[in-house]
Amino acid sequence: MTGPVVVGLDGSAASVTAAWWAAREAMARHVPVLLLHSWTTQPLDVPMAKEALGKQRHGGQVLQRTEAELLHRYKGLSVITELVSVPAAQSLLDASDNAALLVLGSRGHGSVAGFLLGSISLHVLGLARCPAVTVRADDPAVEAGWGRPAAADLQxxxxxxxxxxxxxxxxxxxxxxxxxxxxxxxxxxxxxxxxxxxxxxxxxxxxxxxxxxxxxxxxxxxxxxxxxxxxxxxxxxxxxxxxxxxxxxxxxxxxxxxxxxxxxxxxxxxxxxxxxxxxxxxxxxxxxxxxxx
Incomplete structure (x- = not known):
């Protein structure tokens, strides 16, 4: 499949590491990376305008900050950002219809971390229509900082x-x-x-x-x-x-x-x-x- 590499992003260390991994994978596959952020995990029955606006503004900042970092780190990378109001799990499942790959952040050993507020469910991995990858925040195979190479002994x-x-x-x-x-x-x-x-x-x-x-x-x-x-x-x-x-x-x-x-x-x-x-x-x-x- 030649669709984008989609990564669920919330600005946490786990999701940013997942974005780094996703960007490198997209570069290797010659496809865009799509940064997806859901500003609400559940639809609000009567959302307060200021609260909703604040969440959207924060989500936009998370996307912009991560996009800028990825473009700085990976020259020639094509980045797409998408801010959605659909609940996080459903937005990722919807994106998996046309994605080459879905990438999720993980807190590390013991549990799969949330894409938004730590709430993503294992059912995303169980229902995604494309391959899905989980990446730990402290993974030694992923670059851990500016210019720092990935572990060389993992072949x-x-x-x-x-x-x-x-x-x-x-x-x-x-x-x-x-x-x-x-x-x-x-x-x-x-x-x-x-x-x-x-x-x-x-x-x-x-x-x-x-x-x-x-x-x-x-x-x-x-x-x-x-x-x-x-x-x-x-x-x-x-x-x-x-x-x-x-x-x-x-x-x-x-x-x-x-x-x-x-x-x-x-x-x-x-x-x-x-x-x-x-x-x-x-x-x-x-x-x-x-x-x-």
């Missing part, structure tokens, strides 16, 4: 592969595209149960044989993406243990972790799986949540 894009098949393709496409833009390596991570008997009791396969088979399935899933992105180095990473634990261990030196979640036909039926939750709460790097069928 991998980690992607969690639950199972080989068409559902994995959107995650792999996102991971390989991100790796090509960054000249990074892809580490495709597949977690296996501690014993093959857990999943294949009738076959009586040895653990070694089962693990070899899973390596083969992962290699087959990666093959078309290796061909499409020949300049990207790839590591297939198959390990025993709980999926969340295996993914987080692999992400310890990653510049980006990619996880998936299923698209939902109704906003009332959305949910994020336990591995995605674990990555969002504990991964030490930005986390991309990619919707798939």
């Amino acid at each position: 991998e894009i980690v992607v969690g592969v639950r199972e080989a098949g068409p559902a994995t393709d959107p995650l792999l496409e996102f991971a390989f595209t991100a790796a090509e833009l960054r000249r990074a390596r892809v580490r495709a991570v597949r977690a296996l149960p501690l014993s093959s008997l857990v999943t294949h009791p009738p076959i009586h396969r040895s653990d070694e044989g089962y693990e070899t088979d899973e390596h083969g399935r992962l290699e087959a899933a990666l093959a078309p993406w290796r061909q499409k992105f020949p300049a990207v180095d790839v590591v297939d990473h198959v390990a025993r243990g709980p999926a969340a634990q295996v993914l987080l261990a692999a992400s310890s030196h990653s510049m980006l972790t990619v996880v998936g979640r299923r698209r939902h036909p109704s906003p009332l039926s959305w949910r994020l799986g336990p591995v995605t939750h674990a990555a969002l709460h504990h991964a030490p790097c930005p986390v991309a949540v990619v919707p798939h069928d």
Whole structure:
């Protein structure tokens, strides 16, 4: 998708760091970055004119200040600002219809931070129509000040592969595209149960044989993406243990972790799986949540 990289902005440290990350991503993709600020989290039944005007003025200042900083830091960047009265979560979901990427600030380990007044819900990540990335305020992979470079030792894009098949393709496409833009390596991570008997009791396969088979399935899933992105180095990473634990261990030196979640036909039926939750709460790097069928 060639739409803008959209970032939810409220002026907090978390959202400003997210804007820095979003700007660099937009530059790499050759698309604009859209700074989106909602000046009210909920519609006011009878808004006081002065209060509403003050909130709008503050929102405009937040947008102008961040736009000026991004243009100073990233020469040639195209910046769009949008001040909206629609509640923050809904405005981000609406923007995700045509966005290449949605970027949200995170307070850090433990919770996803608010785009406005700390109130954004996880359902934005569960319902966004495009990939959504959370970025921590103190993330070492993001520039922390004027002219200060990002950490140089984070050279991998980690992607969690639950199972080989068409559902994995959107995650792999996102991971390989991100790796090509960054000249990074892809580490495709597949977690296996501690014993093959857990999943294949009738076959009586040895653990070694089962693990070899899973390596083969992962290699087959990666093959078309290796061909499409020949300049990207790839590591297939198959390990025993709980999926969340295996993914987080692999992400310890990653510049980006990619996880998936299923698209939902109704906003009332959305949910994020336990591995995605674990990555969002504990991964030490930005986390991309990619919707798939």
